Amino acid sequence: MTDVRSTLVGQEQLMALLDNTSAVIYMRDTEGRYMVVNREYERLFGVQRENIVGLTDHDLFPKDVADAFRANDLMAISLGSPVRMEEIAPGDDGVRTYITVKFPLMDANGHPYAIAGISTEITERKRAEEEVRRLNEELELRVKQRTAELEASTKELDAFAYSVSHDLRAPLRSLAGFSEVLQEDYADKLDATGLRYLERIEANATRMAQMIDDLLNLSRATRVELRREHVDISATAREVLADLADAHPDRTVDAVVDDGLTTTGDPDLIRLVFLNLLGNAWKFTAKRSDARIRVGNVAHEDGPVLAVSDNGAGFDMRYAAKLFDPFQRLHAATDFEGTGIGLAIVNRIVQRHGGVVWAASEPGDGATFYLRFEDLGEK
Structure with a gap:
């Protein structure tokens, strides 16, 4: 009598556990007839457990849905191990989707006598x-x-x-x-x-x-479509400065370019960057007898940064936000000629190379343009 009572208590505890979970849990025999369902199953599909025992999925669902459930049952029975799959079933607001784990229950001889399923809604x-x-x-x-x-x-x-x-x-x-x-x-x-x-x-x-x-x-x-090649920035900058010196033989400029400046990018476009930056440096140092221009790497928290600096006219940093917009000029045309497009060209080329350009300056104390390319290094 004690064993029977213990068994009944154990079954009640098991059902209490099954009834207080949010998953849909059920058990069917090998013929597909329901043996037990939990409260969540009753709630979702509007059935009572005492009325469902002995029925099959074909008694409860459309044929295509029931056929799919039965095929998954047979697959788990055939494999003799848990199987995980995605299943769908009709609901009040349309099709509901579940992740289901099905596994066979074996008797003492190792033969399947039922199939159990645990379904979690993922609709x-x-x-x-x-x-x-x-x-x-x-x-x-x-x-x-x-x-x-x-x-x-x-x-x-x-x-x-x-x-x-x-x-x-x-x-x-x-x-x-x-x-x-x-x-x-x-x-x-x-x-x-x-x-x-x-x-x-x-x-x-x-x-x-x-x-x-x-x-x-x-x-x-x-x-223009970018070409990705090794670019010798030092050589490019020196060539541009040499052309500027030839075009202005009356000027004496102390121009220094560090050795070993390199990057990877489009050689023609990068040359265009230095044509504009060095052209500006040359132009804005025109009124100085001790004109200086320098191109080199400087230390930065994000890694090496290329700097093009001069000791020319400079500009007011209050207007720096407009510096790289087309047709923006920070000096009168009567003081320094130009179209106001050069720095916009520089900005677009550097951005297309995955980099960024910015400037620092003081009026009358020169300007420095900083360039960080995606790949900037030294030999």
């Missing part, structure tokens, strides 16, 4: 995953559409660049040419005011030509 997770998948598909479609729009814009920009480089240069050359002819052949027929007007025409034609070149370089810095 909300699946719906969230589906929403993420849908949003990703929408994002991918929007990216494709945006890419197509950018490609179309790029073609328009290419056409504009072609027009600028060909259609605008011809009349500009004609304007400069005729003003030069007037100065050479008709100078004696013009007074000082007329000659000054011609000089202004020629100067503005030259400035417009430079602006066209800068705009094309800005476009090229944005659109």
Whole structure:
């Protein structure tokens, strides 16, 4: 009598344990007839355990759902070990999804006499995953559409660049040419005011030509496909400085470039960076008899940083935020010529190389431009 009572107590405790879990737990015999279900099963599928005993899934669910449940039962029985799978079942608000573990129960002879299942609902997770998948598909479609729009814009920009480089240069050359002819052949027929007007025409034609070149370089810095090669920054900087010295033989500049400065990137675009930075340094030191320019690595908390410094006019750091925007000038055109595009070109090229550029300066005390490329080192 004590053994029977102990058995009954043990069964009650087991059912209490099963009934107080959030998982769906059930047991069916090898023919698929229900033997027991827990409270969560009753709640989810609207049945009473006393009414479900002896029924099969085909009595409770649509045929396709019941067939899938039965196939999973037979698989676990056949393997003789726990099997984990994803199952679906109808619910009040649509299809519900479960992660199920099924395992056979063996008798004393090692033969299966029942199949037990433990199912944990993952419907909300699946719906969230589906929403993420849908949003990703929408994002991918929007990216494709945006890419197509950018490609179309790029073609328009290419056409504009072609027009600028060909259609605008011809009349500009004609304007400069005729003003030069007037100065050479008709100078004696013009007074000082007329000659000054011609000089202004020629100067503005030259400035417009430079602006066209800068705009094309800005476009090229944005659109051209990057080549990844070893770049000798030291050699590039020295070549640019040598060209500047040849173009301005009247200038004496103490220019120093550290040895072994290297990076990986597009050689032509990186040369364009130093054409602009060193060109600016050369220009803004023009009023100093002791002009100095230096290119070298400096210590930085994030690693080596390239610095291009000079002791020229400098600028007010209050306006530094505008420094790399196109057509922004921090000095009057009467003091220093320029189009205000060069630093925008520098910024775009450095960004395309995975880097960043910034500056520090004081008016009258020179400027330093810092560049951190994605791959900057020393030999």
